[in-house]
Each structure stands twice: as C-alpha cells, then as structure tokens.
Amino acid sequence: MAAPVPASVWSVDPRTGKPREQVAVEATPEEIDQTVRSAHAVRTALADRTRRAAFLRAAADLLDESAGHVIEAADAETALGPGRLTGELARTTYQLRSFADIVDEGAYLDIVINHADAAQTPPWPDLRRLKVPLGVVAVYAASNFPLAFSVPGGDTASALAAGCPVVVKAHPDHPATSELCVDALHRAAERAGLPGEVVQLVHGFDAGVELVRHPLVTAAGFTGSVRGGRALFDAAAARPHPIPFHGELGSLNPVVVTEAAAVERAEQIGEGLAGSMTLGVGQFCTKPGLVLAPAGANGDRLLKTLTHEVSEVEAGVLLDHRMRDAYVAGVRERAGLPDVEAPVTPGAGGAHTVGAGFLSVPAARLAAEGPHDLLLEECFGPVTVVARYTDEAEITAVLSRLPGNLTATLQLSTAEAGDPAGRGAELLAVLTPLAGRVLVNGWPTGVAVAPAQQHGGPYPATTSTSTSVGSTAIERWLRPVAYQSTPAALLPAELHDANPLGLPRRVDGRMEPGPTEQAPTAP
Structure with missing residues (x-):
C-alpha cells in the first residue's frame, strides 16, 4: 500500500476566508x-x-x-x-x-x-x-x-x-x-x-x-x-x-469593582473596561471576562458608560472562521440563560466579522452551581460578563467558585487604596490565590516584558507555576546539578574557585558579583 500523501498547509485570509497560498505540508511521524x-x-x-x-x-x-x-x-x-x-x-x-x-x-x-x-x-x-x-x-x-x-x-x-x-x-x-x-x-x-x-x-x-x-x-x-x-x-x-x-x-481574568470605587469614578471605570475587553477584538489572553460590579445607581452609571463605549466599537475580524463561529455560538448560548441581559448584543457583525458586546447578570446567579456556570468559562472574543452584586457576601461567593487565572483586577476608591487594614486589603487577599498577576486600579490587557513579570497562574490558566x-x-528549561567533592580539574569552568568566567555567584553564603556588577556599598 502506498504511503498517505501529507496534507497541504495553506495560508488563509481571515478577512475573506479564502486560501492565499500553499506554504508547506504537514510533517509525518518519520x-x-x-x-x-x-x-x-x-x-x-x-x-x-x-x-x-x-x-x-x-x-x-x-x-x-x-x-x-x-x-x-x-x-x-x-x-x-x-x-x-x-x-x-x-x-x-x-x-x-x-x-x-x-x-x-x-x-x-x-x-x-x-x-x-x-x-x-x-x-x-x-x-x-x-x-x-x-x-x-x-x-x-x-x-x-x-x-x-x-x-x-x-x-x-x-x-x-x-x-x-x-x-x-x-x-x-x-x-x-x-x-x-x-x-x-x-x-x-x-x-x-x-x-x-x-x-x-x-x-x-x-x-x-x-x-x-x-x-x-x-x-x-x-x-x-x-x-x-x-x-x-x-x-x-x-x-x-x-x-x-x-x-x-485559558483565563477569565476577573475584575472586582467596589461600591466606593463606583461612587468615585464609575464613568472612568466603564470607559477603561470597554477599551480593555475589546482590545485586539477581545483576543488577548488577559482580557477581563468577568466583572463584579455593584447593583444600584452607581453600578448603573458604570453600565451606561460601558454601553456607550462598546456600542461605538466597529465590527472586527477574528483570527479564523472557526473562532468566529465559536464566538457567535458561545455568546448566543450565554445570552439565552435566564436573567441574562445584553445591553449591547455581542455576535456576528457580518459574514467575516463579529460585533463587540457585553452581558449583565445578577451575581447571585453565579454564586451557586447551575447552568449559569457557563458564564464562568472564557469566551474568546470581544465580550465580557458584568455580574451585579447586592452585597459583599455575593462577591466572596462568586470569587470562591472561580478557577485559576492569569490576572485578577481590583478597582478601589482612593480611600480604600490607602487603607492597609480596610476592604481593599481584604479583597486583595481574596484575589491573590486566584491569579499570577494582581492589579489595582488598572487593566490587565498588556503584559510588560519586565524582570518582575509573572504571566502564569493557577490551573487552568497555566499547568505550572512558571512565567512565560x-x-x-x-x-x-533548566535543571540544577550539584557536584560533590569533585576535583577541580573535572569541574565545569563556571564552578572553579577562581571564577574564570566572571559570573555572579554565592560562595559560602556571600554573594560575589560578576565583573560588570557593582558590589553594594556598605551603609
């Protein structure tokens, strides 16, 4: 029997769904x-x-x-x-x-x-x-x-x-x-x-x-x-x-908006949320997919701004038609759940595009197991879920049901942000076990490539505790190896006493900087 012909690999234009060119063939096991x-x-x-x-x-x-x-x-x-x-x-x-x-x-x-x-x-x-x-x-x-x-x-x-x-x-x-x-x-x-x-x-x-x-x-x-x-x-x-x-x-990237923060700057939070959830047509792994916001007048102010801002976002193209179909089906299923409203309806924006939108639901619907658990799963694309809470117990109940995340965000008032023993500190402690990066009064989209960065979180955000x-x-991609009582002639150059490669290291409990580093000055 003749060996199967390897499948062709085509470059496809997501704006039209049409193939552009054959690029390669799929690799065989051999x-x-x-x-x-x-x-x-x-x-x-x-x-x-x-x-x-x-x-x-x-x-x-x-x-x-x-x-x-x-x-x-x-x-x-x-x-x-x-x-x-x-x-x-x-x-x-x-x-x-x-x-x-x-x-x-x-x-x-x-x-x-x-x-x-x-x-x-x-x-x-x-x-x-x-x-x-x-x-x-x-x-x-x-x-x-x-x-x-x-x-x-x-x-x-x-x-x-x-x-x-x-x-x-x-x-x-x-x-x-x-x-x-x-x-x-x-x-x-x-x-x-x-x-x-x-x-x-x-x-x-x-x-x-x-x-x-x-x-x-x-x-x-x-x-x-x-x-x-x-x-x-x-x-x-x-x-x-x-x-x-x-x-x-995958990651839901929850956001908690306190009542005091909504009183202080509901419109600013609504505008920032709209920009973050629709950035890149909602295709960032750090997109805020669930927002806990207060019910009542101050939460209404936030939703009014969010509605206006999201309504102004033009339809966009997702990375491929499979993702587009999954997005359209996913938001339709979520919007069909009891007590779920769509102030701006997400879904198909055209034959090859999708429209941004958001869903609103009472937080109590997410506090216990049920069909609304679907709202606690990531939906890839320009959509988020705003869960309206009536008291702080509902915040805690919803957060306790969340899986691991890349990020978690806390929107606080000025007073809450400056109180080390107040509600802001309590919520920060609740959010920390849920994510690898915790933000205060910011938005999670955009990951700085910095030495202190952590892009990874509890499962299913990532399968390990590392950062990418x-x-x-x-x-x-490294593993430690210890050499015990090994003659100097056999040691790697990195471990010689003379430090011929000039590497930073810790010797008998004391840090020795490399030749390009400055040793700390004594106080």
Missing part, C-alpha cells in the same frame, strides 16, 4: 523523528554562551530588517493590523535582546558554592551547584500572537537562551509568517556560527502530538485552548519518562 534527532545532535553547539547571545541578538536584528515582509504576512494571515503587529514585533525583538543580556550576565545559572566545612554538624562536603539546559524543547505557537508567542517568541527565546535546541509546531493560522520567522532565525544562527538545526519548524496537528511524545523532547511550552493544551499536557505526563509541560490554557514572560521564563 519527519518529526528526524527533526527532533537532528536538534538533539546539535545541542552542544549552544554551550558557548557568547555565541548563544550573539545568535539571539542577530535574530532580533534580522527580524527588524525583515519587518516589512513579516508584518505584511502576519496581517494577511491574522487581520490584527499593521499597528498592532508593529508593536508586537518590537516586543519580540526586545525579548530576544533581553535574553541575550541575561545569557551574558550569567545570573540565571544560579551558581552556589559551599566549601567543605568540618565544623558543621554533620560535616559538609565540598558542594557546587549550577543549572544546566534540559535538552530539546517543543514550542507550540499561539494563534493570537503570531510573533511574540510563536516562532521567535518568548518560549523560543528563553529556551535558546537556556541552551536548549527548539522545535516549534507552527500554528495553522499563520504558517507563512512562521516560515518567514524561522528563516530569519536560521540566518541568525549562521551569522553566529551555529548550525541551523538549533531551531526548527514543523506543521500539522498530528505533528504536535508526535512532538510531545518524542523521547528526546525534554520539555514543552504551549499557549492555546484548554482542550488542546490539556490533551498535550496529558500526553506529556503519560510518557514512559514524563516531561515538564508549561501550558497556558520576563527574565525568569528561562528557568523552565
């Missing part, structure tokens, strides 16, 4: 095996930190040089618009350069040296610890960020920075963009004197499953749906040798 093995074979090429950092900077430079072509392709495949994509490309190249700086600094190695100490009880042997790369990492590209969370995105950048080869499973919504980006990465590798196999691209649904099951894949990073992510997570755990699966699966944004994202 091709996945070959790809992973070739990545594994070149892993030692990434051991040189200087070359690794040069690779990341070259990748950023080449993507900047190709900006016109990359943005044009990404817009044609996602309809996100040149403005949004220009900003996303800047974020992507910043991430690459930022991780290059992290590699140069070397603090991520977390070097600790304890010399032998017979005075301890029991005595200490000589112990020296650092972190080493895991090996080949599988990265699953996201639909809604064709650059920053896809082929050249944060998962890829952080894994390469850690010294791990990467195999990316392209998202079917932007295959042409993916091919352009991997070409830039291959040229960057060549410029840095590295083999192109350190980062590779495959296409196809089945390819994603084969990838996470491959015995030489040591970890995976995923951004996508709960259903798809959970299937891959389970496959990673079911392997004979389970691997870490760092998946971002910020400098500590590199920790996902």
Whole structure:
C-alpha cells in the first residue's frame, strides 16, 4: 500500500476566508523523528554562551530588517493590523535582546558554592551547584500572537537562551509568517556560527502530538485552548519518562469593582473596561471576562458608560472562521440563560466579522452551581460578563467558585487604596490565590516584558507555576546539578574557585558579583 500523501498547509485570509497560498505540508511521524534527532545532535553547539547571545541578538536584528515582509504576512494571515503587529514585533525583538543580556550576565545559572566545612554538624562536603539546559524543547505557537508567542517568541527565546535546541509546531493560522520567522532565525544562527538545526519548524496537528511524545523532547511550552493544551499536557505526563509541560490554557481574568470605587469614578471605570475587553477584538489572553460590579445607581452609571463605549466599537475580524463561529455560538448560548441581559448584543457583525458586546447578570446567579456556570468559562472574543452584586457576601461567593487565572483586577476608591487594614486589603487577599498577576486600579490587557513579570497562574490558566514572560521564563528549561567533592580539574569552568568566567555567584553564603556588577556599598 502506498504511503498517505501529507496534507497541504495553506495560508488563509481571515478577512475573506479564502486560501492565499500553499506554504508547506504537514510533517509525518518519520519527519518529526528526524527533526527532533537532528536538534538533539546539535545541542552542544549552544554551550558557548557568547555565541548563544550573539545568535539571539542577530535574530532580533534580522527580524527588524525583515519587518516589512513579516508584518505584511502576519496581517494577511491574522487581520490584527499593521499597528498592532508593529508593536508586537518590537516586543519580540526586545525579548530576544533581553535574553541575550541575561545569557551574558550569567545570573540565571544560579551558581552556589559551599566549601567543605568540618565544623558543621554533620560535616559538609565540598558542594557546587549550577543549572544546566534540559535538552530539546517543543514550542507550540499561539494563534493570537503570531510573533511574540510563536516562532521567535518568548518560549523560543528563553529556551535558546537556556541552551536548549527548539522545535516549534507552527500554528495553522499563520504558517507563512512562521516560515518567514524561522528563516530569519536560521540566518541568525549562521551569522553566529551555529548550525541551523538549533531551531526548527514543523506543521500539522498530528505533528504536535508526535512532538510531545518524542523521547528526546525534554520539555514543552504551549499557549492555546484548554482542550488542546490539556490533551498535550496529558500526553506529556503519560510518557514512559514524563516531561515538564508549561501550558497556558485559558483565563477569565476577573475584575472586582467596589461600591466606593463606583461612587468615585464609575464613568472612568466603564470607559477603561470597554477599551480593555475589546482590545485586539477581545483576543488577548488577559482580557477581563468577568466583572463584579455593584447593583444600584452607581453600578448603573458604570453600565451606561460601558454601553456607550462598546456600542461605538466597529465590527472586527477574528483570527479564523472557526473562532468566529465559536464566538457567535458561545455568546448566543450565554445570552439565552435566564436573567441574562445584553445591553449591547455581542455576535456576528457580518459574514467575516463579529460585533463587540457585553452581558449583565445578577451575581447571585453565579454564586451557586447551575447552568449559569457557563458564564464562568472564557469566551474568546470581544465580550465580557458584568455580574451585579447586592452585597459583599455575593462577591466572596462568586470569587470562591472561580478557577485559576492569569490576572485578577481590583478597582478601589482612593480611600480604600490607602487603607492597609480596610476592604481593599481584604479583597486583595481574596484575589491573590486566584491569579499570577494582581492589579489595582488598572487593566490587565498588556503584559510588560519586565524582570518582575509573572504571566502564569493557577490551573487552568497555566499547568505550572512558571512565567512565560520576563527574565525568569528561562528557568523552565533548566535543571540544577550539584557536584560533590569533585576535583577541580573535572569541574565545569563556571564552578572553579577562581571564577574564570566572571559570573555572579554565592560562595559560602556571600554573594560575589560578576565583573560588570557593582558590589553594594556598605551603609
């Protein structure tokens, strides 16, 4: 019997639903095996930190040089618009350069040296610890960020920075963009004197499953749906040798508006909420999907502003027609529940577009299990649910039923924000267990790429406690190794007493900065 012909991979215009061009074919199991093995074979090429950092900077430079072509392709495949994509490309190249700086600094190695100490009880042997790369990492590209969370995105950048080869499973919504980006990465590798196999691209649904099951894949990073992510997570755990699966699966991102905050600035909150929930046609993973707002006159002021602002939002194009159909069906089902009102009806905006809107429901409907639990599930697109509470007990009851989230937001009055023992502090304590990032008097859309950032939260927001944004994202692809009583001649250079690489480290309990750092001045 002849082998099956691999399926074609087409680039599709979401504005029309029509195919643009054939980009590739879906990878076969044999091709996945070959790809992973070739990545594994070149892993030692990434051991040189200087070359690794040069690779990341070259990748950023080449993507900047190709900006016109990359943005044009990404817009044609996602309809996100040149403005949004220009900003996303800047974020992507910043991430690459930022991780290059992290590699140069070397603090991520977390070097600790304890010399032998017979005075301890029991005595200490000589112990020296650092972190080493895991090996080949599988990265699953996201639909809604064709650059920053896809082929050249944060998962890829952080894994390469850690010294791990990467195999990316392209998202079917932007295959042409993916091919352009991997070409830039291959040229960057060549410029840095590295083999192109350190980062590779495959296409196809089945390819994603084969990838996470491959015995030489040591970890995976995923951004996508709960259903798809959970299937891959389970496959990673079911392997004979389970691997870490760092998946971002979905998030409701609750917002609590106190009565005092609504009294003080209901209109401002309504305007900010409208902008946040409709940003990018509601396709941000940090979109506020549930808002607890007071019933009564002050809550009415908030809803009046929200109604006006959302009504002014033009219909938009979602990333693909499958998502559009899911959005239209999802908001219709939610709007049909008892006591649910639609001050601005979300749904189809045209043959290829969707209209923004929001739903309103008494918070008491969400305080106990029932059909309204559907409102506590993420609906991807420009819609949010405003739950009107009549007392503080309803706030607590609804929050107690929420799953884990990427973010949680608290809108407080000026007085509440300044009272360390008041209601604001109480609500902050309630929200903290629910999310990885807690905001006060802000909006969650927009994730700063900063060292202190945490983009990850309790399940199902993510499948681990790690972050996929910020400098500590590199920790996902490393594991610590301790060398005990090892002769100096056999130790890695990073652990030599003379510190020939000039790395920051902790020796016998005292921090020793690298040569480019300033030691703290004594007070």
